[in-house]
Amino acid sequence: MKLIAYPVMILSACGVLMCVLLFGWSLGANNQIVKMAPAIVFPGLFLVWLPTVLLMNRLTREFKQKDLWKAALRGCPPWMRTSLWIVLGAVFFLTFALPFLSGSNPGTLPSNFILFPVCFYAVSFCVMYSLIHVEKYDTGRRCLNGHRISPLAKFCEECGAPQR
Numbered sequence: 549m550k551l552i553a554y555p556v557m558i559l560s561a562c563g564v565l566m567c568v569l570l571f572g573w574s575l576g577a578n579n580q581i582v583k584m585a586p587a588i589v590f591p592g593l594f595l596v597w598l599p600t601v602l603l604m605n606r607l608t609r610e611f612k613q614k615d616l617w618k619a620a621l622r623g624c625p626p627w628m629r630t631s632l633w634i635v636l637g638a639v640f641f642l643t644f645a646l647p648f649l650s651g652s653n654p655g656t657l658p659s660n661f662i663l664f665p666v667c668f669y670a671v672s673f674c675v676m677y678s679l680i681h682v683e684k685y686d687t688g689r690r691c692l693n694g695h696r697i698s699p700l701a702k703f704c705e706e707c708g709a710p711q712r
């Protein structure tokens with residue numbers, strides 16, 4: 549699994565960078581680049597999203613639906629999860645709320661379809677990072693008394709003590 553996860557993680561990092569760069573250029577009203585962008589951004593998206601979905605399935609299959617994201621991102625450090633939600637929030641704000649508030653139709657802004665894929669690339673990156681580090685995370689979870697506890701549990705199933 550890690551053999552796939554590493555290249556996908558690197559690709560999605562490139563994807564995020566590329567989208568941000570393209571978005572920056574599109575703000576500078578470089579129409580040539582804006583026209584070219586979908587041809588780069590979307591095939592890349594397909595390339596990382598497919599393995600992400602497949603690997604995420606393996607990462608989360610023992611968990612309930614409501615814990616899906618918690619389970620998928622459990623190998624990420626907390627700051628990474630926080631940054632991910634901030635990035636997603638910012639992208640949603642820039643692509644939907646901002647054009648709405650300024651009175652223009654979100655669909656007409658050419659830069660939006662460049663920025664929006666950042667969400668997918670960013671999620672993909674974090675899921676892959678999580679996948680690579682999940683073993684260490686899962687085996688490292690112990691209660692105060694040193695029993696192993698399951699990945700999302702807050703308390704030990706054996707003695708009820710909280711996580712160390």
Ligand SMILES: [Zn+2]
Pocket residue numbers: 691692693694695704705706707708709
């Ligand atoms: Zn215990």
